[in-house]
Amino acid sequence: MSLRIFSNSSVYALRALMYLVSRREKQKYISIKEMSETLDISFHFLTKALQPLTHKGILMSSRGPAGGVSFLKAPEEVTLMEIILILEGEDFFKSCMLGLEGCGHQRPCPVHGVWMDIKSILMKEFSSISLAMIGDKTVMQHLRLMNL
């Protein structure tokens, strides 16, 4: 296996959010169908992956013709950190690198120091990046959200 920190479901939601923010202002709603086809993600799977974000007030959705999803919360105000905690759960950064229970609460494991450093850096980085920043950067630098 290769290094991965997010589930497929979370990665799909993240890519869709990045796509959405990189073409906001174009129209009110963008359909999940369009996103799933552009990003080559299973439509139904993406639909489900995005639902926690609408439930938590990041996105709003509309059914029917011209429906889709759109930002409810301003993307300038949404950090990657917030998204990750919604998608993966509030305890995402509380894990032990060796899978032991209660990292930090009980006696630490031999790699506790390294792991805490890594987690701190990840949290700091993710907290400092807004979806708006990602959208702007993606457009300006022609960054990629899919294969091929």
Next chain:
Amino acid sequence: MSLRIFSNSSVYALRALMYLVSRREKQKYISIKEMSETLDISFHFLTKALQPLTHKGILMSSRGPAGGVSFLKAPEEVTLMEIILILEGEDFFKSCMLGLEGCGHQRPCPVHGVWMDIKSILMKEFSSISLAMIGDKTVMQHLRLMNL
């Protein structure tokens, strides 16, 4: 889910290695049975998890009474990095954070910079830590390798 970078199998092998190195010199071989019971890991699963390490010359094993595993390569000369690449594969650190193919080779994704930074730090840390260091630290600071 919570943040994890290794498979269960790799984590089990790592914990066993740390146990092994923290009580080397006590006897020639330590049985996988003892390790699996002490660390509360499935015996057969741990046996399989450790096999790549014997195949790659990190450990040696002996069957029969008083058998078990022991270090073939001096633990002072074995880095965590080396172990991880054996357990997870040589391409472990070549992944894209969004799961896209060919991180860095093709057009980067929007989080490429952050991800490269994280991967560099991980590689640097893992390369600088030897199993001997972990063993000594574990003994001296009474660090934990199991739950409870």
Next chain:
DNA sequence: CTTATTTAAGACATATTAGTCTTAATTAAA
């Protein structure tokens, strides 16, 4: 009001990972 379009929800199927069990091979000791 009817129809087409779209998200929501959940049942279902498949793939991957994790874990168990059985048998074989090896080794040391009785």
Next chain:
DNA sequence: TTTAATTAAGACTAATATGTCTTAAATAAG
């Protein structure tokens, strides 16, 4: 040389993650 102990290997099962499909609900347009 027989027996017990131990790793090796692989078949098998279980659990989880991933992906598909069907139906329902909502909405806009005709």
